[in-house]
Amino acid sequence: MxxxxxxxxxxxxxxxxxxxxxxxxxxxxxxxxxxxxxxxxxxxxxxxxxxxPGLVNCHTHAAMTLMRGIAEDMNLEDWLNKKIFPIEAKLTAEHVYYGTMIAQMEMARKGIVAYVDMYFHCDSVAQAAVDFGMKALITRGLVDIDGDGERRLKENILFFEKWNGKDGLIEVGFGPHAPYTCSLKYIDKVAYVAQQLNAPVTIHLYESRSETYQLEDILSTNLANCKVIFAHCVHLKDEYIPLLAKENFFVAHNPTSNLKLGNGIAPIKKLLDHGVQVCLGTDGAASNNTLDILHEMRLATLLQKMNDPSNITVEQALCMATIFGAKASGLTSGKLQxxxxxxxxxxxxxxxxxxxxxxxxxxxxxxxxxxxxxxxxxxxxxxxxDGNYPTVQIKEIIEGFENSVRDLTQNNV
Ligand SMILES: N[C@@H](CCSC[C@H]1O[C@@H](n2cnc3c(=O)[nH]cnc32)[C@H](O)[C@@H]1O)C(=O)O
Ligand SMILES: [Zn+2]
Structure with a gap:
């Protein structure tokens, strides 16, 4: 063709x-x-x-379009524990398929060609990406605080075996959720498995003020040897910044989500000055509420200019949205040649x-x-x-999405 x-x-x-x-x-x-x-x-x-070059969204939870607008004006802890987790407990594979599809339609409409996802019911995420024709690095969100970490890790491994490399669109990685939902031992184990499979890892790091763990501890695990996308890095002590300046590490900056959940502004200028590889993410639609990398690029740039307009150049901004994101995700080159x-x-x-x-x-x-x-x-x-989505039947998807939202929000306890 x-x-x-x-x-x-x-x-x-x-x-x-x-x-x-x-x-x-x-x-x-x-x-x-x-x-x-x-x-x-x-x-x-x-x-x-x-x-x-197409834009790359280096951190999202695509299916959370199902929860867009459901929990407004709350901090991260309340947002997750009081609103999001109880709804997620009801999620089925079918819901995740339709939620992911709607996210992909939005991302495609806004110029995104590839995204990095952390969620569960990952077969549905991968199926939606293949059906739609979008590139995705998909990681199973892994937590072990409820004692069920092993089951989730096994699921991630099976998912890797089934989908990694599929149609030249899908890459599978591992998604230890955050240091406050995963023990160090669990992070170490997950990272060991990822390293053996040569698979990337994505993890939330220093998103909110309450995250006061030591970065040395996190990096004393096998994570140090993996390709890792650290999402957020807002509350990162200055002395930790050089520790992230490694060829195999990337920071996914999500400025809208960080502002909206009251977490603050990540030190992107300092990270770039230290040679840390920074890319952009939207986070999920329940905390953003749009999946729009052009918007994140502009906001990221303006926030860093607050004290000095030379802090981020036009070229640096475009790199974060394209080449750096491409390298972090491993899905595309970010260059047209x-x-x-x-x-x-x-x-x-x-x-x-x-x-x-x-x-x-x-x-x-x-x-x-x-x-x-x-x-x-x-x-x-x-x-x-030009207004059309040639790979899918929009009517069927919107119907499936609306039915899913109805399932999730009706009071069926
Ligand atoms: N709880 C799941 C696994 C976690 S998937 C990834 C998780 O990240 C959550 N998430 C979304 N946005 C954020 C954020 O900004 N910070 C922390 N977690 C988030 C999301 O709601 C989802 O629960 C299970 O049952 O196995
Ligand atoms: Zn996130």
Whole structure:
């Protein structure tokens, strides 16, 4: 299958100049950029549109779209214990499938091509990603405070065996939830298994003020040897920052969720200055409430500029949303060049807020909104195109989602 994208403005990566050109996509990969004479099966005239690498959401709980708006104006502890956990106790595999589908529709609509998930009923998450055609690093959320950690870990291992690498879309990792829900011994064991399987790990770290454990203790476990995405890192002592500057460590910054749950602002400028690899996440839709990486990119940038506007540059912001997220997730390259998977987005830039055109990169960070996204492609397939979701039956999904919400919220105790 050959697709030709004609007459588009192309931003290959945050550091290159925008140029008007054509892209040929063959069997899911970019096969040529420039003058193209070859015939294609499908030709798209993208005059007036900009093609750039797809965005990566490095921390979410996709199925939590089911709980969007259900628990507002609360701190993390009450939000989790009083509202979210009791509803999650009722979740079925079917609910998670529809919740994840709706999340993916939202993410595709907003230019996201790949995401990192931590949840349960993971077969449903993976099935939804494959059905929709989106890339996902899926980790089973693991807790052991209730004594049932072993069962969850076994489930994560089986899930790895069944889904890892599926269709070139799915990667499976391990998700020890947080140091306050997992003992050190359990984190160590989970990380050991992940290391043996060469699988990544994702964990919540220093999200709220009440998290006062020692980072040295956490890093004395096998976690030190794994590829790890640490979500949040808001309440990280200064002396801990250098400990995270490692090739195998990433910090997923979730500025909206951190503000909304009253947790504060992560020290992103300091992390970047120390060479820590920072990417962006939305967290779940119950704490954000949107899954919008363009929005997180802009907010992350503005928050760090609070005291000094030079703290985060336009290029750094674009890197967090694309290349750094791509590397953290391992799912895509975050660059548009020959030989890479065609994981790209198309923005309609014929709009007043994208003028003057010469300053487009600044507009992408400070002026664009996700509603400027015209189309989203993963591995050469459109998953969103001009109001349509070509891979799924929207009516059936919305119906399944609404039935799931009804199941979860009706008083059936
Ligand atoms: N409790 C599950 C496993 C946990 S999955 C991941 C968990 O992370 C929770 N979660 C979502 N957002 C946050 C957050 O911001 N901080 C901490 N936990 C969160 C989410 O509600 C979900 O319960 C079981 O029965 O096996
Ligand atoms: Zn989270």
């Amino acid at each position: 050959k697709l030709l994208l004609k007459n588009a403005y192309l931003l290959k990566d945050p550091f290159s100049q925008i140029q008007k050109t054509n892209l040929l996509i063959q069997d899911g990969k970019i096969s040529k950029i420039g003058e193209i004479q070859e015939d294609a099966d499908q030709v798209y005239d993208l005059s007036g549109k900009l093609v750039m 020959v030989g890479e998977d065609a994981d790209l987005i198309v923005l309609d830039v014929q709009r007043p807020w994208f003028l003057p055109f010469e300053n487009m990169k600044a507009h992408l960070v400070h002026s664009a909104s996700s509603l400027d996204v015209f189309a989203t492609m993963v591995k050469g397939k459109w998953i969103y195109y």
